Amino acid sequence: MIAEFGFLVAAAVLVGYVFVSMGRLMAGPTTPDRAVALDTINTLVVATMVLLGTAFGQVVLVDVAIVYALLSFIATLYIARYLEGGLR
Amino acid sequence: MKVFLYLLLAIGAIFNGLGAFALIRFPDVYTRIHGATKCTTFGSIFSILAVVIYGFVKGGGEGGTLAIHALLALFFLLITNPTGSHALARGAHRAGVRPVGAVVDRLEEKE
Numbered sequence: 001m002i003a004e005f006g007f008l009v010a011a012a013v014l015v016g017y018v019f020v021s022m023g024r025l026m027a028g029p030t031t032p033d034r035a036v037a038l039d040t041i042n043t044l045v046v047a048t049m050v051l052l053g054t055a056f057g058q059v060v061l062v063d064v065a066i067v068y069a070l071l072s073f074i075a076t077l078y079i080a081r082y083l084e085g086g087l088r
Numbered sequence: 089m090k091v092f093l094y095l096l097l098a099i100g101a102i103f104n105g106l107g108a109f110a111l112i113r114f115p116d117v118y119t120r121i122h123g124a125t126k127c128t129t130f131g132s133i134f135s136i137l138a139v140v141i142y143g144f145v146k147g148g149g150e151g152g153t154l155a156i157h158a159l160l161a162l163f164f165l166l167i168t169n170p171t172g173s174h175a176l177a178r179g180a181h182r183a184g185v186r187p188v189g190a191v192v193d194r195l196e197e198k199e
Contacts, residue, residue, distance in 0.1 A: 032180035073168035083179030
């Protein structure tokens with residue numbers, strides 16, 4: 001079963017969506033807009049890492065994706081607490 | 089079997105794209121949280137499910153390890169993504185960002 005090329009194409013498409021989300025990260029009018037864009041980029045990067053680990057046959061990249069998911073969750077919670085404390 | 093994997097990957101890519109374009113097109117922080125988080129979570133379920141099925145079908149030590157670890161990544165993603173966006177929405181509301189065009193705001197009345 002040679003399906004690795006399909007995984008590679010799907011990962012390339014998701015990287016394109018990361019660049020689309022970066023538009024909101026740069027142009028967001030308020031700070032929560034940028035935080036939401038960062039959260040979306042983190043989710044897309046986790047999915048891309050799992051797909052790339054499958055495409056190249058490296059299971060280590062999937063482990064990196066697990067750690068990345070947990071660390072990005074902690075970063076999102078930290079930004080949310082910072083916003084709650086009052087920004088202006 | 090390969091067609092089924094490609095179908096799962098296509099569904100995942102389409103829903104992730106809907107999430108990214110919701111982030112660009114929606115007018116408000118809260119609608120952006122809604123669209124982006126829901127669509128990327130749903131699309132990532134299908135993308136990682138394709139990896140899990142590929143690993144289980146491939147079998148052996150490497151395929152089994154790949155499937156279990158991808159399933160673990162999907163589990164953590166499903167727990168952390170809605171929680172993070174919920175905290176982000178609450179933080180945005182407390183920071184003073186109001187919904188565009190909202191007629192009533194019960195959370196503000198309660199606080």
